[in-house]
Each structure stands twice: as structure tokens, then as C-alpha cells.
Amino acid sequence: MKTHYLTSVSQIIGLSPEERKEIAETEKWFSFRATDYYLNLIDWSDPFDPIRRIIVPDIAELEKDGDLDPSSESSYTMAPGLQHKYARTGLLLVSDQCGGLCRYCFRKRLFVDNADEVVPDVSLGIEYIRNHPEITNVLLTGGDPLMLPTRELRKIIEEIRxxxxxxxxRIGSKMPAYYPMRISGDQELLDLLAEYSLPEKRIYLMSQFTHPREITPEAMEAVTALLDHGVMILNQTPVLRGINDSAEVLGELFRTLSFIGVSPYYIFQCRPTRGNRTYAVPIEEGYRIFEEARATASGIAKRARFVMSHATGKIEVAACTKEYIVMKYHQAADPEEMGKVLVFRRDPSAYWLDDYSVPVDSCDVTDLNNHRSSHTMRQSNEADTLSE
Known part of the structure; x- marks a missing residue:
């Protein structure tokens, strides 16, 4: 089950000396990390190989755009390592290690000097959860929880159960893609998951397959092992330039996931984290790709939603007309915003909610049906909030 982790681009035999030199500065800003298994998926003869783009540094990451905390996660930290943004969900940062460092990571701040959000002892976070009965589900994330030794993961899961x-x-992990043998080769881990994924309260693994080529025979073996031990699997990934930014690729990902028993869950707008612009696709282009990809899949794969994790909530991109884009609060930090619909004039250059001007219209979901029949959209940029 042991693997070799590479932590310097100088160790990548597929790169030429010139390429290593070019990306050396990028590596100083945001570290490189990968498994030998994952690097072997790269076609080194193809400079545009999508697996390479996921994991190998790019000089364009040095552009000083974006924010280290674009979704303001720090403002929802209620105890060391514990975030509570949505009423029913508690988020525990249990690891500051990953099987590989995605170049488009939205939590780069955890992997830079002086990062202190992940704490070795999450007991205060668990105590917070214990004292908040509205929390019905807990997401273990980081970093990757499956980088923890199984005995440490057991302690956390036992306390939460x-x-x-x-x-x-929920366990957020890209290990099924980065090193699936961590799962299929660890019977102790599988027994732990089976012990605590109960008929009345399940464990979900939130996988992060980003490109169909990550779904290897080894990955499918890990998926099968999880399913056989009572774990539900949902997949989420951003739309990423040069990786899955076509309906053909994203559609193949949807279909393949549904074939192997993994439900497509969220397709994210790439967050405006520092260094991520080179990987980002404008929102409206991403929505078109998403809808065209869904059209190629069965109903099981169509359950995916295209969302952005904004500071104010998880905002679904619901529709586009010739002139307008329609969004909806799928989750909201402020419960009063839940279900709120926002309508903006389209802007093909917008990468994030904040790039749009004041909404042409907004309304509560309970008002939407009346609003459709009685209200003509204003032709100004002033917000018009309706209520019954």
C-alpha cells in the first residue's frame, strides 16, 4: 500500500531541464506534491495533457490576482479547525496534507508558511458540534482526511458518531484519483467505514474526479471497495481551463461516474484564489459547457448542479436567456437568503458573482411564481426586491 510522494519538480523525470527551470519560481510560491502513481497517468509527449495540467506547476500561477480566502472561510471559523457556515453543516479541517496538490486549489493558504487553521487536536471543534443540535452532518476535509493514519481517523469518526x-x-478526498490503493489496500480503513456507515446514518465520500482519465482500473477498485462497505459516493469538481472545459470531456466524466456507481454532485465555478485565474473559465461559458455535458448523460448524472461557493453562500447558476443570467441561493450563510433568486444582465467576461453589476431583479423563492406572471424585468441596473 506504500507509495512514493514526490515533493519537488526536480524529481519529475517527464520534465525537461528547461521546463523544470521555468516552473521553479512557481514551486517557491505554491508547493508541488504528487504520487508516482498519479504522475504515471500523464502522457509526457503531450504538453497539453490534462492530468499534467492538474498537478504540474504552471508559470501563469505567479500572476498576483485573487485572494487566499476567496470564500471568506475564516469569518465562519467558530472553533479551532471548525467552520460553521450553513446551519446543518459543520466543517472540520482535520488534515493539512494531500495526496497531491491541485494547482487550482482554493485552500492554498493551508499549504503556505505560517498556516495555522488545521489543528492536531479537533476536540474543541467536536465539542462545538456536540453543543449545536442543528448540525446534522459533518464534513471532514482539509487537506485530505485520508492522509491521516487510519487509527487517527478512527478516533475522529468515533467521537462524531x-x-x-x-x-x-462526509469525507472530502481526492485520494480515489491520486492514490486509490490507499483505500482498496487498507482493510482496516474499509472495516472502519463499514462499522460507522449505518443504515440510518451513512458515511459519504465526496470524491474529486476531475477528468475521465483519472477513473482507472485502480480507481474503480477503490470505488467498488467503498460501495461494498456501505459508503455512499458523490463527486464534485470545478470546471477548469485546459482540463475539463468541453462538453465532450465533462459529459464523459458524468457518464463514467454514473456507470461505476458515483453520483455527480457539484460542478463548481473555479474560485478566484490567488494563482487560479489561468485555470478559470468565465461563468457563462462554464454554464454552457455544463448544460451541454448534462445533455449527453442519463437522468442519474443530471443531478449535478453548477454552483459557486461565494462568501455569502452556495449559489447555483440556474439558467441563461439571451439577455439575462439567473442564479439562486442553493445554500446561504444567512437563512433569510435561502432560495433567493438573482437575475443579472449577462456578462461573458464575469468569473465570479462580484463581477456582475447590481442585479436587475431579485426575489425570494416563495415569490417566484407570482413574480413570473406579474412582473416585467426592469431595464435598469437597480435592484428590485419583491415580497408578498
Whole structure:
């Protein structure tokens, strides 16, 4: 089950000396990390290979754009390592290590000097969850929780399972792609998951397959092992330039995931984290790709939603007309915003919610049906909030 982790681009035999020199400065800003298994998926003869683009540094990452905390996660930190943004969900940062460092990572701040958001002892975070009965599901993330030794992961899962009001435990992990043998080769881990993924309160693994070529025979073996041990699997990934930014590739990802028993869940707008612009696709282009990809898949794969994790909530891109783009709060930090619909004039250059001007219109979801029949969209950029 052991693997070799590479932590310097100088160790990548597929790169030429010139390429190593070019990306050396990028590596100083945001570290490189990968497994030998994952690097072997790269076609080194193709300079535009999508797996290479996921994991190998790019000089364009040095552009000083974006923010280290674009979704303002720090403002929702309620205890060391614990975020509570949405009423029913508690998020525990349990690891500051990953099997590989995605170049488009939205939590780069965890992997730079002086990062202190991940704490070795999450007991205060678990105590917070215990004292907040509205929290029905807990997301273990980081970093990658499956980088923890199984015995340490067991301690965390056991403590959370001891909290009666927590019904769902989610584990966010790209290990099924980066090193699937961590799962299929560790019977102790599988037994742990089977022990605590119960009929009345399941464990979900939130996988992060980003490109169809990550779904190897080894990855499918890990997926099968998880399913056989009672774990539900949902997949989420951003739309990324040069990786999955075509309906053909994203559609193939949707279909293949549904074939192997993994439900496509969220397709994210790439967050405006520092260094991520080179990987980002404008929102409206991303929505077109998303809808065209869904059209090639069965109903099971069509359950995916295209969202952005904004500071104010998880905002779904719901529709585009010739003139307008329609968004909806799928989740909201402020419960009063839940279900709120926003309508903006289209802007093909917009990469984030904040790039749009004041909404042409906004309304609560309870008002939407009346609004459709009785209200003509204003032709100004002033917000018009309706209520019954």
C-alpha cells in the first residue's frame, strides 16, 4: 500500500531541464506534491495533457490576482479547525496534507508558511458540534482526511458518531484519483467505514474526479471497495481551463461516474484564489459547457448542479436567456437568503458573482411564481426586491 510522494519538480523525470527551470519560481510560491502513481497517468509527449495540467506547476500561477480566502472561510471559523457556515453543516479541517496538490486549489493558504487553521487536536471543534443540535452532518476535509493514519481517523469518526444529532459524516478526498490503493489496500480503513456507515446514518465520500482519465482500473477498485462497505459516493469538481472545459470531456466524466456507481454532485465555478485565474473559465461559458455535458448523460448524472461557493453562500447558476443570467441561493450563510433568486444582465467576461453589476431583479423563492406572471424585468441596473 506504500507509495512514493514526490515533493519537488526536480524529481519529475517527464520534465525537461528547461521546463523544470521555468516552473521553479512557481514551486517557491505554491508547493508541488504528487504520487508516482498519479504522475504515471500523464502522457509526457503531450504538453497539453490534462492530468499534467492538474498537478504540474504552471508559470501563469505567479500572476498576483485573487485572494487566499476567496470564500471568506475564516469569518465562519467558530472553533479551532471548525467552520460553521450553513446551519446543518459543520466543517472540520482535520488534515493539512494531500495526496497531491491541485494547482487550482482554493485552500492554498493551508499549504503556505505560517498556516495555522488545521489543528492536531479537533476536540474543541467536536465539542462545538456536540453543543449545536442543528448540525446534522459533518464534513471532514482539509487537506485530505485520508492522509491521516487510519487509527487517527478512527478516533475522529468515533467521537462524531457518538453525537446523536449528527446523521451524516462526509469525507472530502481526492485520494480515489491520486492514490486509490490507499483505500482498496487498507482493510482496516474499509472495516472502519463499514462499522460507522449505518443504515440510518451513512458515511459519504465526496470524491474529486476531475477528468475521465483519472477513473482507472485502480480507481474503480477503490470505488467498488467503498460501495461494498456501505459508503455512499458523490463527486464534485470545478470546471477548469485546459482540463475539463468541453462538453465532450465533462459529459464523459458524468457518464463514467454514473456507470461505476458515483453520483455527480457539484460542478463548481473555479474560485478566484490567488494563482487560479489561468485555470478559470468565465461563468457563462462554464454554464454552457455544463448544460451541454448534462445533455449527453442519463437522468442519474443530471443531478449535478453548477454552483459557486461565494462568501455569502452556495449559489447555483440556474439558467441563461439571451439577455439575462439567473442564479439562486442553493445554500446561504444567512437563512433569510435561502432560495433567493438573482437575475443579472449577462456578462461573458464575469468569473465570479462580484463581477456582475447590481442585479436587475431579485426575489425570494416563495415569490417566484407570482413574480413570473406579474412582473416585467426592469431595464435598469437597480435592484428590485419583491415580497408578498
Amino acid at each position: 457518538d453525537i446523536e444529532h449528527v446523521k451524516i459524516i
